[in-house]
Structures are given as structure tokens and as C-alpha cells.
Amino acid sequence: MDELNSNDPVEKMLDDIRSLLSRSVAIQEGIIDLEKQGGEATTGLLQHATTDTALAQQRTGLSQERTSLVRAQTRLSTRSTELAELSTDLSRERSNLASARTDLSVLRTDFARARTGLAQQRVHMAESRTNLAEKRTSMAITTTVYSKLRSELARGRTQLALIRTGLAFLTLAVFLFREFGASWWTAFDGTMGVASVAATVIGLIGYRRTRRAIKHLDTTVVEREAGEPYLDILAR
Numbered sequence: 087m088d089e090l091n092s093n094d095p096v097e098k099m100l101d102d103i104r105s106l107l108s109r110s111v112a113i114q115e116g117i118i119d120l121e122k123q124g125g126e127a128t129t130g131l132l133q134h135a136t137t138d139t140a141l142a143q144q145r146t147g148l149s150q151e152r153t154s155l156v157r158a159q160t161r162l163s164t165r166s167t168e169l170a171e172l173s174t175d176l177s178r179e180r181s182n183l184a185s186a187r188t189d190l191s192v193l194r195t196d197f198a199r200a201r202t203g204l205a206q207q208r209v210h211m212a213e214s215r216t217n218l219a220e221k222r223t224s225m226a227i228t229t230t231v232y233s234k235l236r237s238e239l240a241r242g243r244t245q246l247a248l249i250r251t252g253l254a255f256l257t258l259a260v261f262l263f264r265e266f267g268a269s270w271w272t273a274f275d276g277t278m279g280v281a282s283v284a285a286t287v288i289g290l291i292g293y294r295r296t297r298r299a300i301k302h303l304d305t306t307v308v309e310r311e312a313g314e315p316y317l318d319i320l321a322r
Contacts, residue, residue: 239296259275
């Protein structure tokens, strides 16, 4: 019993040592596990950091692209503004051109009206000219008729003068024949008497012809005043 009692503390200490060793081994194993987990966590953190770095680089690239897009958008906005200003200027110019075209249309309308008025005036002037030409033609025909009438009257006056001269010489021939009787003047008196009779006959024939011509001209004047066509009158 005393040996058992004397060995109990030793065994107890051994048991304590064993338990401590077991706990130490467990702790070491826990530490190893923790170190493994820490290594894994460190690896995960490194991978996460690498991923974050890659994402940061991608984000930086996207930011640069976005900056480029913003710049391009700004340039496009500037260009769109310039185009809008240019379109506004073109619209103003178009409005000005439309106003000028309207003014030109108004002027063209005024010119067309003026041209129409001038055309009407020209038509009236042409009608007036035609009427004046007809009047001039009528006056020319009248002048021609009266000229012919004057010529025929002058011819008739000449024929009457010839008859008067023939009768005067015939009277003179008869007077000389009665005064001197039959003598050497008889041949002269006979010749003068025959010439006087011939002149008188010629004058009478010409006077009759002139009378017919004057009568014809009088008829022409009457027909002229009645409105007979000019060409028919001139043809006579």
C-alpha cells in the first residue's frame, strides 16, 4: 500500500505531463492549422489584392476610355453646336433669300402688269395706226380721184380752148373771105378755115371724151363716199 501511495504522485505528474504534451501537440496542431489557414488566407488576400489590382487597372482603363468618350462627346457637342449655329445661319440666309424671292416675284408681277399695259397700249396704238393708215389710204384714194378729176378738167379746159381757138380762126377765115373775096388770099383763108374746122372737131371729140371721164370720176366719188372697197376704185 505504501508503494502504491508513493507512486501515485509520480503517475499523477506523468499523467499531467502526458495531458500537457497532448495539449501541446493539439495546440501545435492548432497552430499549424492556423498557420495553414493564415497561409491560405494570405494567399486569398494576395489573390484578392491581385484581383483588386486587375479590377483597379480595368477601372483605370475604363476611366480613361470614359474620359476619351467624354472628350469625344464634348467634341461632338461642340461640333453639334457649330452645326446648329451654321444651320441657324443657313436658315436666316434661306429666310433672306425667300424674302428676296418674294420681292422679285412682286417685281416680276409689277413688270408683267406693266408689260400687259404696254401690250394693250401697243394694241391700241396699232389699231390707231391701222385706222390712220386706212384714213391715209382713203385720203390718198380721194386725192388720186380728185387729181384725175383735176387732170380731166384741165384736159377739158384745153379742149374747150382748142374749140374756142378753132371757132375764132374759122370766124377770122370767113371774115377775110368776105372782106377780100376770091383772090390769092383765098387759099390761105381756106386752109385756115379747114384747120379751124379740124381743130374744132378734134376739140369737140376730146371734150366729149373728157365729159365721159368726168362723169365716170363723179360716179367714182359717189361710190367712194358710199363705202365701196378701195381696190375696186383704184382698179378703175
